Amino acid sequence: MSDPSSNLGLQTGSSATAADALAGDLSDAARRVLGGLLAGRDAVSSDARAELAAAGWIRPEGTLNSSRAMFLATDIGGTKAQTALCDLDGQVLAETKAPTIETGGLGLIEQILSQRDLLLTDLDADPSRIAAAGIGLPASIDPATRRLHRGPNIADLERHDLVRLFGDRLLLPAAVENDVNMAALGEDWRGTPPLGDCSVFIAIGTGIGMGTVVRGELLRGASGAAGEIAALPIGADPFDSGTFRYGALETTISSAALLEDYRRRGGTAEGTLKSLFTLAQDPAFDAVIDRLATLVAQAILSVCSVLDPGRVVLGGGVGSRPELIVRLEEKLIQCMPEPPECRISTLGNRAGVVGAARAARLRLAGILEATRAEAIA
16 A cells, blocks of 8 residues: 555645645755654654744644644535534534535535635634645546546546646645545544454445545555445345446345335335434334444445455444444444444544545655655746
8 A cells, every 4th residue: 555645646736836835945855754743654854843933833842733724624425515614633623514516516616615714714714824625526537537436426627637637726725525535534543443444334224335545545446446336246136237337235235225125015104214313113114224234234245345444433324323232233243253343433423524635744744755846937
């Protein structure tokens, strides 16, 4: 696996200049040391300590001053857009969320900018304090071309280099990743501690997806589609063309599919899937959850056969339900001799934005560790 900051790629043009606005007065040596500190690789050398302390980047004891700058962190899901301003250690300072703009595509950038301005007003902060941005999208992104590889829930962005597009529009160094990859990165960084070398984050809500972190780095795959478990041949026929767009598994356990299953079983309660979880006794919904647990257990069995994760973290509107994880653990015991530990995300619905802050931090680290000439080439 490659260095996570190099996998995110160097930003060019005006967005790299934004990093210079914050760290431009530092010598190249101090920039590299600061980049290494942000990436979590280097201690602060004695030569750079005084320079970084004078510029406010480190505290007297040599640790990073997390309040020196902020990251713009956005989690774009199939139904909601959540944006936060975070400090350098991923602490959320302010956040907002709204339904994802219906126009999608390039309109998402305008929505992010609008949310950013709202948060800056809330904090009474200047935009110049934002050092980098991280954006999670409901799509796979090819790490080589930085273009959409798979994106059934998003449109109008297929032809763009997304890192360049978002960076140029936001005027910031930008990291763009799959939204569940961001959640996995956030959980590994500031949530449930990793168990062993490999951990996975499975999000179940509007659809299903998975992010994998190995020794602190995202596992993306050759085209960025590692973790697209929506396509696992579970629950539906993968040869049926009706499953091609969303994948066999997602076709069966998306929120819409679960509601349809509930009606098919004779369920009469009105409302959303979320409201159905509040029902005291409903045999039809109990059967839906039992089948869901069976299918997710089969998916985890498949994942464990390939990746052998030490821990499986579940998130999303459905995946984070305690009712599901209790039933899921029962199913896993029935189909695996040694099932992995399963936990609900400790970061909850902030996992994506915290991961986006982590990705933004790695983006900034990559730029600072490069020479100025490389960063603006």
